């Protein structure tokens with residue numbers, strides 16, 4: 431346990447280090463914190479390899495602006511957005527009238543809390559174009575959600591909205607080191623889903639080469655990655671794992687790739703999965719966050735310190751609220767992420783309840799960006815399982831599994847109710863060559879995994895080891911959970 435008893439800052443022309451005096455057991459040591467790691471003595475920190483790489487920004491003046499400047503922009507844009515929706519969207523006008531609010535009542539950023547919350551149900555109730563704030567003549571594109579849990583939701587973009595989206599995506603790609611010389615394979619699905627086209631337009635804005643591979647046909651994806659010298663990959667984390675596996679199966683290794691980094695999103699994933707992807711593809715794997723209702727991918731993205739995802743606060747105002755009461759939680763506490771868009775024209779949203787659970791950190795980051803960082807979302811409340819009264823996110827089970835060696839990141843969670851009692855079974859693939867006649871060894875291994883899940887979640891799970899490659903592979907969003915209680 432490290433016990434910090436003195437903190438100061440040390441400035442070099444390029445960055446600021448935190449110098450910590452720490453008491454460990456009975457010994458006092460001085461550390462510099464660099465790249466999120468503790469480095470003994472500030473001299474070494476100044477020469478840290480990662481820090482010697484100049485930070486790349488797409489739009490430096492906006493990305494590194496001071497918090498006060500961000501707040502000023504947010505207030506100005508929020509007021510104009512509220513004026514706009516009051517004048518153009520009957521739904522918002524009615525909601526504001528119910529609360530006795532006029533656009534002029536928004537005088538400070540704290541007044542944001544007075545505005546109504548928007549939910550996914552509101553989008554369904556106004557299907558298809560009821561929340562659009564401009565005439566259809568000004569809309570140049572629509573996207574829609576998959577509609578697996580009800581009527582699909584439709585979002586619209588003006589030409590300026592598409593530009594802003596591409597700008598946000600270009601900033602994200604630059605954060606992972608991409609520039610004009612990069613070749614970006616977009617292996618998200620192209621279509622009504624925002625992943626493919628969102629990443630594509632951002633890549634073109636950056637001036638890099640966009641390779642619109644879309645999802646599927648994994649062997650062809652790999653051939654293109656090798657032949658075209660692809661440097662960056664965009665897809666879901668489960669598809670990245672699938673690509674890594676097929677790469678190996680067809681006789682290649684990560685050394686055949688020129689891949690440097692990838693941004694993976696559209697489904698929750700654990701740090702254990704990150705380590706697997708980084709190791710198997712020989713890259714740095716970054717988390718990217720977004721949702722079609724707000725814009726699509728590129729609402730937030732990790733910088734190279736991988737210590738939270740920077741939200742582009744000049745476009746989006748985040749709040750963290752209690753999932754049940756919608757009231758703000760205490761600073762630093764986890765809750766439901768609520769987002770207000772402040773510069774969208776076609777489909778502005780006021781206080782949209784994303785149902786993603788995370789925390790927000792407003793401390794400036796070592797990368798030089800002041801835009802707030804959200805924690806990697808554990809999952810969406812819609813995906814949360816309640817097993818014997820315990821709230822469980824599939825990503826927590828993933829995280830527990832991957833801390834046990836020899837477990838493959840291919841698993842399926844089966845929840846059932848037998849004799850009025852919830853049961854949790856986790857099918858896990860074991861690696862090739864691990865199946866032996868040694869039943870005792872398998873039993874011990876199952877026990878080890880079961881104990882790990884129990885220590886993290888506090889519930890018992892039945893572990894079933896299954897043969898390699900027996901769990902279906904994902905080309906988009908992985909289907910990790912079968913909840914038989916709902917069938």
Ligand SMILES: [Zn+2]
Nearest residue numbers: 733795797799
């Ligand atoms: Zn950062």
